[in-house]
Structures are given as structure tokens and as C-alpha cells.
Amino acid sequence: MDQARKSSNTQLTQPVQTIMAEPKKMTRDPEMRKSLLDLMPGETAIIKDVSRTNGAATNLMEMGLTAGTPVRLVKFAPLGDPVELKVRGYHLSIRKSEARDIVVFPQDRD
């Protein structure tokens, strides 16, 4: 599963070869894995990897949650779960258990 992780957020414009290539070892922010659930409601981040979401990865990627895509955590449902996301211009609801496994790029807050 680890192989599916990507280290770049710009690969969408890259040729096939690069898309397929094994990510280089990450030296920067080694332990800075940030989950989508770490976002505050209303915050947006760039998706880094969804392959860890158990069972739903294919579905989520087919629905456009690919690496490099901006995603906004819109809100939590009244009972705290599921969450509502906005991605590629539409709204999607997934459970926290999946959202937790979606890795996003840490943002530079200033």
C-alpha cells in the first residue's frame, strides 16, 4: 500500500512516466503526516494520498479525490459523523473513519 503514496502535488500536469514513478524518499517533514480530519470546518487543503482509506480508496479516487486536488472540509454532521467535503465543485459526505485516513499537505499558515 505504501507504494501508492505520492510526494508531489503537481503531478497532474506531468507525463505518464512521472505519474507512475515511485515517489522519492521524503526528507522534508518526515513525521508531518496531516489528516483531512485535522482541518477545521471551512478549511481547504491539498490532497496528498487517499490510498490508505480502507476499502473506499478506489471509490474516492474515481469520484475525484486524487492527489493534488484541493478539498474543503465543510462541516460535521449534527451527530459529529459523517463529514461533508467539497471537492471539484461538488459536495460529498464520507465518514470520519475514511476522512481520517486521507492525507493532506500541511499548509503554511501565516
Add this chain to the structure above:
Amino acid sequence: MPEPVQREHPTSQKDMSADVALIGNPNAGKTTVFNALTGLRQKVGNYPGVTVEKKSGRLNGSNLPIRIHDLPGMYSLVPSSIDEQIAADIITGRTSNSDVRLIVVVADASNLSRNLYLVTQAVELGRPVLLALNMLDAARAKGIEIDPAALAKELNVSVVAIVANKGKGIPELRSKISEMVLQQHAQRRQSGIQLDNELKATLLPTREWLAQHSALSESATWYEAIRLLSTDCAVDSWAAGENGANTQVSELRNLIERARETLTARNQTWQSLETRLRYAWIDRICRKSVREIRVEEVSLSEKADRVLTHRIFGPAVFVLIFATIFQTIFAWAEVPMNAIEQFVGWTSTHLATLLPDGIIQDLLINGAIAGVGAILVFLPQIMFLFFFLSLLEATGYMARAAFIMDRFMRGAGLSGRAVIPLLSSFACAVPGIMATRTIRSTRERIITIMIAPLMSCSARLPVYALMIGAFVPATTILGIFSLPGLTLLSMYFLGIVAAIGSAQALKRFAGAHEKPTAFVMELPPYRRPSLRWTLLQVWERAKVFVTDAGKIILAMSIVLWFLASYPKPADENVSSSQAIKQTYAGQLGHIIEPVIQPLGFDWKMGIGLITSFAAREVLVSTLATIYNVEGADENSVTLRDKLKNERDPDTGQPVYTPLVAVSLMVFFVLACQCMSTVAIVKRETNSWRWPLIMIGYMTALAYVGSLIVYQGGTFLGMG
């Protein structure tokens, strides 16, 4: 004259029409397009998963015999639920040599990149594809401008821009379909995701296997091969198909495994390779054909959701909506109900004067008119219910209901996905059970099917309405809630509570080991429902209700009239209430009386319980027929009054007390009295196991429920 149709595959001669399939993402507007093209009125709604089976119709306004097939929506050709599988199988030819001449992909322009995922997959199948770019109005409102010509060029397909619900672009779409069906052999340079030579070499063995074992076109086998490589679910649909003899599929699995190893050895990742390559292509296409003319602001829909899915207001509004619906059903239906009641009464008195006395008059008035009329009276309530449910479906609130309720449903082993089928079951369990096809987990699907009939359906409404109308005083509580409305609400509530309890219990039976699947659901923007369309759908459903129920009830009423009239007593002077005891119905009723007496029911209700196993509303017509035959010499008009006046011939006590009425209603909330439901459960689960369990557990629930109410109530002195 239609052109002679040439076929590549030999098919049956009797039907020469060309097949055109409508596919697209859920909620992209396929059925709206289908209705516009065929003039039919299939169900449309603003939530994903409205259509769950194939529907076909002839293309209007074309002199070619073209048959359009509306299919369930899907996000990709790799199906993850039964409804998606149906659609995918038809167009890929994975499992059967389907003969689709043209694929029309309906894409939601306001949501283009995700919709293009399926579009690009369809293009790669190698069959002629026409892109119907729908919802351009919504795209424009969002500030998105799309260049159809650029899109056509990038994808190498014809594009027709439409706004399906306004009928815009439909004539163009219609003529383009006819044109493309005719010139099917026109060669096009086919587009697809780029595969470099190295990757092609890796995929080659898999591709060859596919070429040998399926009807896929040469180019399509490449793309299917990369799909199989990229995800484990893809191979499942091969295993499920008819030509997926297991040994062969294990061959396929080996080939895929080897290709994956090759990639891994080369330090490349195979997981989701298709998705990554495809979205890379899609993003390129979008850059050339989509322009954001204005930065997206917060949409009306998002503002509405600030309240409707708000932490506190959300659930409050949810409860309020349903409470209001059941309250108003009762309040608003009063006037039309009375009118129908009078009309029925007028018809039978009129007929009585027109027809000569005798068997025919008796049969018509006390059998047919009494039985059918008794149900017609409740039609307004049923129509109000349909109206409100249609509104909820059309606005987009259903998906929010699923969002709000998911957490709650999980406690019962279900997910938010189950909410929509269960809410549809308030109208009728049959479409509700069909709608469970969208539930991905088999276990959750079975549980939902099993509890769906506990949602109070429209056929129970006449029973509730009759009992409440006769025995619950129309007083008001706290100034706003009417007591009849509250009673009705509590019957619905009882059904829901019983459903949750049953789900808990069923969890253990229905494949407890299966892992829970993810809850992934799109929340479409709210749309303003079209009043005309909503009324049409209400009309359509009401018509079905009247004709379906009408047939059963008419037949049943005539049989009952006979059973309750014969044999005629030897002594002419015996009172009619004594006479009926000696008829066949009376004898039958007295046999079952001991079983139902503890529930507070007399033998006439017993007959009603038996007949209502065909369909619940038959109870009302049964009672009407029996009392009419019996009370031929009285002249109380309405069934409600007859129930109130009914006395035990031996004791002179009223037969119906409010407690009996409640006990009867509770029985109807819980019992499985519907042939169609049993038949659909058999069909959807493919075995007799679940329908039998359903009848068993629901009958037990009903008996025990009524017993507790009646005995408890009597004990507390409420009898």
C-alpha cells in the same frame, strides 16, 4: 421509411430496433433526458440512486425504430453496488453480448471533471458515444463556462449541449441520436488515456486473455486491462458474470498478479494507476474547455445547508418536517374525504332506486361499491402523502436526511444509505426495497429489506384513518397539535422503533462477519421542485394505487359479499345480524375468533385480518362489505358511523372501543400483510429464506404488540 437495420451480431429477427443506452453519473439527469426523449414519465428525483433498474422506451419523433434504455447511475465502470453493476454490464458487454448501438453519456456540466471520469471510460469502449452535456443552466449559475466544441475535439465525440428539465437542446439530441444510429460504421480516431509502450508490454498478456474471453473491442481490451491492474474490485465483476467460469477467472487473476509484480519490480505503483492516469487526462481536457468566468461564491444551497444540516437546527427541522407532514395529511384531507364519502353514498342510493331489488343490486351496492368506495375515501390522504414525499425527493432533502441520520443508523448496523429506501417505504415498501440496490454492503442491504415493511406505508393509511377518524376525538393539544394527528404520528413512530429494534436483532443473522463498508454519498445542490411535475408524479402514483388496489378489492369484495350473504337463513324473519353469523364468512370467522379474542378483535375483524394479507387496505373494504351486507336494513351511511354503532348482539356493548381501535392499528403497524412485498423480497434476495423469516417475525411482532396493548389496556381499565 426506416432504413433496414444492419447488425454485426446475429440477433432475433422479431425486433429490429436499435438499442441506445443512457448512462452517466448518478443524478446527472439521465431519467429527465429519457423522459424527454420517449415521452414517458419515469421517476426523477434530486438524489443519487433514483433509477435502480433498466427502463426502456421508444425514441419519439424519429422514424427509425430506436429503443432508449435508461440505466442506473454510476461513477465508473467498476461497479460497487447492484444497480451500478446492472448499468456497467449492459454497456461493457462484460457479461453478455449486449448489442448497444450507441452510448449516450449524460454529464452534469456544473460538475464536469468528475462526470468526465465515466465519459472517458465510455469513450474507450470503442462503441459510438454521444455526450449530452446537461445542466448547463446550473453550470452558468456557478460561474462556469464550457466550450462544447473544445470538449468534442479533446474527446473525439459529438457533444450536444442541453438543459434537460427545460427541454432545451432535446430536439438536437434526438436528431443526433438518429443520425449516429444510422452512420454507425463511420470511423473515428478513438481517444483514450495514454499508455506508453513499456506499460503496454506489461499489460499484453491480460489484454490477450480479454480479447479471447469477451466481446470487448480490440482497443477496449487495453483499457479494461489497466482497470483490472489498478484495482482489485474490477476482477470481481468478471467473476460474477456468466462467462466467468471460475477456472478461467483464476487464470485472469494470475495474469494480473504477474503484471503487478512487473511494475513493482520496476519501482512503479500499480494501485489506482487507471484513476491517476485518467484524472491527469481529464484535468488536461478541462483546462482546454472549461473557464471559470467568476469566482464561485457561497451558493444558495450552501446557505440553506447552514440551517438544514446545522448541528441543532438540522435534526430539529428533520423531525419537524415529518411531524408536519403527518399532521397535515390528516387536517387537509378532511374536506375532499367528506366529498368522496358523500359521492359514494349518493351513488349507492341512486343505484338502489335505479336497479330492481335482487341479487344484482345487492352485489353491486353492498359488495362492489361498499368495498371500493370505502378505500376511495382515503385517496386524498394517500395523495397528500405522495405529494409531500415527492417534494422531499425533488428538492434534494433526501440526501441530507441520509447525512444527518448516518450516525444514528450505524447503531442499528446500517448506514445513511439505508435512510432513502426506508423513507421511500413510507409510500410503499416495494419501491423502497428496490431502492436498497444502491446499498453496497450485502448485509446492510438485507437488514434494510427486512425492516422496510415496518415503515408505515400508504396502504396502512386508510386503516389508521378509519380507526382514528371514528374513535379519536378531534381535540387539540397545546393549541397546535391535533390529537388525531398525534395518534397517527405515534403509529409511524411505533413502526420506526420496531424497525430499529428488528435491525438490531437481525444484525446477528445477516452475515455478522462482513466488514462494514464505507458511507460515500454525494449531496446534490437543492433544486426548486417543479409543481407541475410533482403533481404529475402524484397523479401517476395515485393511479397505480387505485388500479392495483381496485382490482384486488373489487375481486375480494365480490367474494366476500358472497361469503357474507350465503347460505341465506331458512327463517326469513331472523335479523340480519343473526343471519350473517350463519353464513360462510360467519362460520370462518368463528373458527378463528379464539385466536384473536385476546387482542380484542371480534370475528368480523378476524375476517378482515385474513383478507388483508393480500393487501392491507383490503381490511377497510372487508369491513365495509360485511357491515353493509349485515346492515342492509339500516341506513347509516359512512363506515365510520357503522363502526361506532356496532354492538355485540349478545351483550349490547359496543364492539369497538378506542382500545380496540388502537390494538387493531398496532397490529397493522407491525404485521407483514402484503403479497407484493413478499414477492419483491423473494426476487431481490433470490431465495425464500428472507421472505419467510419476514412473514414469521412480523406476524409474531404484530400479535405480541396487539396483545400487550389490549391486555395491558384492559388491565389498566381503559377498555
